[in-house]
Amino acid sequence: MEVKAWERFWEKSWTDVWVKEGYQHGKDPLFHILYNNSLRNRHRTALIYYGTVITWDELRDQIMRAAGGLQKLGVEKGDRVYLGMQNCPQFVISYFAAHMLGAIVMAISPAYKEGEVNFVLNNSESKVMIIEESVVPVVNQIRTNIPSVKHIIVTSLEEYLPEDPYPAFPADPNGKGIECPGAIAWKDLIANEPLKKMADVDVNDVALLQYTSGTTGHPKGAMLTHLNLLNGAFVQAVQPYNTVDSVLVAVLPLFHITSMNDHMLAWAFGGNTMVLLARFDPETWMQAVERYQGTYSIVATPVVIAISNHPSFGKYDITSLHNFGIGGATLPQAVFNKYKDLGITLFEGYGMSETTATTAFNPNDAVKLGSIGLPVPQVDLRIADINDLNRDVAIGEEGELWVKTPSSGIGYWNDPEGSKETFLGDGWVRTGDIVKMDEDGYLYICGRLKEMIKSSAYSVFPAEVEEYMYAHPAILECCVIGTPHKVKGEEVKAFVVLKADWKGKITEAELIEWAKSQMAPYKYPRHIEFRDSLPKGNTGKIMRKVLKEEEAAKSAQK
Structure with a gap:
């Protein structure tokens, strides 16, 4: 099928922080740019x-x-x-x-x-x-x-x-x-x-095989070219208003595409300073930001929640962070406000291994909480009706996000069938993410196509249910999955970590009753399980897959 991009009406919402004219790619791959930066900045601090x-x-x-x-x-x-x-x-x-x-x-x-x-x-x-x-x-x-x-x-x-x-x-x-x-x-x-x-x-040569964890089967090696890395680096080096004097604090693992692009590749392009932390610990991170006057860091949303709930939050001066990006989960308003009170505006973004990370994020002077932001320059997209891929949805409707960008990879290594499903030719990538777009061009994640819960023929996206659940003051962390049901097909279940001061003060049944008043009957959780913690991956992102596997194992034993 011929894929037609939407008119880029969202460009009206770009602020003066962003470089609007895009980037003219030359013939030099990123490692050449790093080499030249090392000559220009030879006595400055690199790492x-x-x-x-x-x-x-x-x-x-x-x-x-x-x-x-x-x-x-x-x-x-x-x-x-x-x-x-x-x-x-x-x-x-x-x-x-x-x-x-x-x-x-x-x-x-x-x-x-x-x-x-x-x-x-x-x-x-x-x-x-x-x-x-x-x-x-x-x-x-x-x-x-x-x-x-x-x-x-x-x-x-x-x-x-x-x-x-x-x-x-x-x-x-x-x-x-x-x-x-x-x-x-x-x-x-x-x-x-x-x-x-x-x-x-050549900039079109393969530079990286970025293996994705995937939702089923073996990992797939997304083939990213030197051009992909160059464009990804440009976007994250320039759009957040980084300069040669910026100090990037990298605690998210560099082997993950988000940190690789948003920290290391952006640093190589910008020729500034990068602080490396081997593993995440809230106090260690705050100490590093204060000592080295970090100006920019990208982490998973659960990380900023953990930092804000640490007893030492406020003890260290982290106000040098004028760029603090997040992603991967819903951010509660209360946590956003905690950082805002320090003069730090958290901004959410979006990307994936197949697109060399960033394809959208919030300008830090025009953040919409809950949105993954605006498409960055040089990104084309469409939002396809999941029931009819030839049809585009209307503004405000939910559909699958398809993107085309100079950062889009060229396929999966040794996997022609998998490549055909995701990489559609002419630079287009099916993301598998369900999104909607508002009248200003801001995008909102509604869920993953493969994580969609089918309950009594209704489509339920876990991310939407989680967003409603986070409105309850007792909830620190939440993850929603579908569990098998003989009649409905699936039912919604939520795993919840309570805030310390709420433990013992609310029951699962009371939380379910509250949820009934917040969302449609087919969406609210029929089951809630309190946990002391939720499984997380290397990036700090909650691992929904692990919870689904645990539930599947329980069902098999019944």
Whole structure:
């Protein structure tokens, strides 16, 4: 079918903060821009890691030495290089060293287990692995099953720590003292002679395989080109009004597309300073923002909730944050107000692995709470009727979001069928997200197409129910799923974490009764389960999939 984009009427809502003329892409990939920034800003600070300061001069030297080391190991253009690390200087150095050779990066969570790592390595036929110590036990278990891997480089998160780290470093005993036979030490990799000549890379060459967790089956490797990374970096470097003096605080994992783009790629484009934190802890994050005068950070919504509820909230001065972005869940008004009282406006955005993260977000001087914001420059979209994909819905109606942008990937690695479902040709991507748009062009997430609950033939989107539930003052966190029902097909169930001062003061039945008054009969939760906490992934996002699996296991036992 021929896909026609909507008229970009939302451009009338762009504020003066945003660059409206878009970006003219040249022939230089992002790693060239990083290299040039390192020359211009050579004595300025590039990275801060728990107090260790790395200048742009020092960073360029280490990237080129790592690239020289990888070249010595036989890495060539098109080879896949697997990165399995939390946030640390080695991740950044490895990422751009691989690109200097024209290799394709795969950024994978170090929390992946044997089955996941085995699948991803064999699916991609990776040649080299660069991993932190905690991944060694996993690799040792599958060594005989990964024939494509020729070399493994092992590093420690503590290699770049100063004598007196600030904030305190979260030590991880996993993998310490465990040998990885035949592995190369990180210090030996960067002891090599620097790379003399960067690879001849076209911006349309594949730069990254970003494996998505997906809702079913094995992860899929979204193929993102150097042009995709360049455009994603431009959007997040320029639209939030970052400058060379900005200080980006990255605690969201860099292996996740949001942090990779919104922090690392934007930093490479802007030539500013990035503060790296290996793992999230509310007090550690606040200490880092205060000490290093962070101006910009992107986190998952549950993270800002956790920070605002921490006893030390208000103890540290975090008012330097003039750009504080969120996403992934509904933000309660009360939490928004807590930050507003400090002079910090939280702004929500939207993106996905297949579109190199950001395709929409709120201008921080024109935020609509509950909205994922306005489409950014150079984004075309349509909102399709889920019952008739040839029809566009009207303003205010719910439908599936389709987007076209220079950040849109080109397909899934070794998966033509999956590619056909999501990547429609001519740059169009089906997001699988159900949205609606208001008359000003602001978008609102209503749910995921695959997470939609069918109750008595009605379509119920979990995100909408959660938004209503968050209006109750007792609720700290909430996640909604569908549970099987013989007559209705599915019923709505909510998992709820109560605020400390509400525990023991309200029952599940009372909360259900309240919900009946807030939404239509087919939407309100018929079951509520109180939990002390909800399962969360590396980004802090609530893992709906885990709760659905738990419920499925319970049903199977009945």
